[in-house]
Amino acid sequence: MTLDINIKNIKKNAYRICKNKEETALRVRVPGGEITGDLIEIVSKIANTYGDGRIHLTTRQGFEILGIKWEDIDKVNLMVAPLMDKLEINHVDANAGYPAAGTRNIAACIGNKVCLKAQYNTTEFAKKIEKSIFPHDFHFKVALTGCPNDCQKVRSNDFGIIGMTLPKLDISKCVSCGRCEKKCKGLSTGAIKMVNYKPQRDHDRCIGCGECALNCPTSAWTRDAEKYYRLAIMGRTGKRNPRLAEDWIIWADEASIIKIIKNTYDYVDKYIDRSLPKEHIGYIVDRTGFMEFKKWALKDVDLPEYSVMKNNVYWSGMKYPGIK
Ligand code: SF4
Ligand code: SF4
Ligand code: SF4
Missing domain, CATH: 3.30.413.10 (Sulfite Reductase Hemoprotein, domain 1)
Structure with a gap:
């Protein structure tokens, strides 16, 4: 079967040129890597209806639906439209599929x-x-x-x-246990030193990991709200x-x-x-x-x-x- 396919447009719509020239695969983006079960059902339905049933999980937290026939692309685009809407993916016409594939999933x-x-x-x-x-x-x-x-x-x-995070210290709560110094040294960059039984943080060495706040038994260290x-x-x-x-x-x-x-x-x-x-x-x-x-x-x-x-x-x- 010969199809009139504009490869450039198809690739732009997040369809892949595959080893098997008879078929393509659709990349589905999931910004921030979070998706709900009902939306996964849509991915699954596309795979089972128009793909060969297989879904590859990509390194960028998307899905790649394998084994789609070129002639089914318009129908797949219709099925992927509600997914794009619910994941709030920007588009002009969702029924036309993904508007671009260059900028990768975040x-x-x-x-x-x-x-x-x-x-x-x-x-x-x-x-x-x-x-x-x-x-x-x-x-x-x-x-x-x-x-x-x-x-x-x-x-x-x-x-x-x-x-x-910017760790904030309420010195009145500190019981001088030295745990923050130990954790910062053992798990992070050693930005805290106990001086006269009180912790001192070297801002230039601090990488904002928050281990001090996580491990302080009295919550003397807390994370800044900013x-x-x-x-x-x-x-x-x-x-x-x-x-x-x-x-x-x-x-x-x-x-x-x-x-x-x-x-x-x-x-x-x-x-x-x-x-x-x-x-x-x-x-x-x-x-x-x-x-x-x-x-x-x-x-x-x-x-x-x-x-x-x-x-x-x-x-x-x-x-x-x-x-x-
Ligand atoms: S872990 Fe908390 S209580 Fe212990 S020395 Fe550090 S700030 Fe003080
Ligand atoms: S935020 Fe991390 S690096 Fe900074 S002082 Fe706390 S434990 Fe050390
Ligand atoms: S440990 Fe840090 S990088 Fe890893 S999942 Fe938790 S927040 Fe993310």
């Missing part, structure tokens, strides 16, 4: 819905970012993790957002120079992070090499230099006073012989 660890160590609701923040940046054809990867344990491995993303984030940038997997994202801004706020990511789309639009099939942001930054990226990324960003920003960022990573 992935997140489970966050403070469940995890004691989390500093914030990772899914909520992921959904906010999704609303601000999707749909877009540019290949952006954003991931969030609730604390420096980084279960989500966000440093392999263009933007890795790591939750931080949310803080570490923004690590331009990590990547892939062929030429895979590398981990490096910290750029520490103790950042939510609004600034969203604005920086949005600004980066303008920067990419200006500098992307359109002669290439695709160019990841990190390679564009390598080409233009970090300072040019920084100029664009910080446009109209009003970082709070407490934020700490590195003037320059350097990456290393792995390089194959002969690659500069």
Whole structure:
């Protein structure tokens, strides 16, 4: 059977070109990695009706529905429409399927819905970012993790957002047990020292993990109500120079992070090499230099006073012989 298929459009709609040319697979995005049982039933129904029954769980917390026949794409789009609506995915016409596949699903660890160590609701923040940046054809990867344990491995993303807390001490509640010093040293960066039987926190060494607050028996240490984030940038997997994202801004706020990511789309639009099939942001930054990226990324960003920003960022990573 010969079908008149516009491959470019189909790929844009999150359908994959598969090894078996007779069929395709649909990538379903789940911003923040949270989905309800009734929505999983829709995924399951699509797989059983139009796929071959198999669903692959992707590393970016989406689903990939396998074995869909090309001729069934319009019907699959109709079935996926309520899923897009309920997950609040931006679209113009849900019945036409996903409006773009470039900007990848915003992935997140489970966050403070469940995890004691989390500093914030990772899914909520992921959904906010999704609303601000999707749909877009540019290949952006954003991931969030609730604390420096980084279960989500966000440093392999263009933007890795790591939750931080500012520990607050009520010295009147401290019984000088030394537990915070021990935990900070054993589990984290050793930012607390007992001085004259009272804990002192070195702000420059503190990574905002919250172990002191979690382990203080009298709640003398508590987490500040304000949310803080570490923004690590331009990590990547892939062929030429895979590398981990490096910290750029520490103790950042939510609004600034969203604005920086949005600004980066303008920067990419200006500098992307359109002669290439695709160019990841990190390679564009390598080409233009970090300072040019920084100029664009910080446009109209009003970082709070407490934020700490590195003037320059350097990456290393792995390089194959002969690659500069
Ligand atoms: S990264 Fe931190 S907050 Fe997220 S699941 Fe792991 S331990 Fe919990
Ligand atoms: S763990 Fe709490 S009570 Fe013990 S030394 Fe630290 S602040 Fe004081
Ligand atoms: S938040 Fe973490 S790094 Fe900072 S003082 Fe507490 S235990 Fe140490």
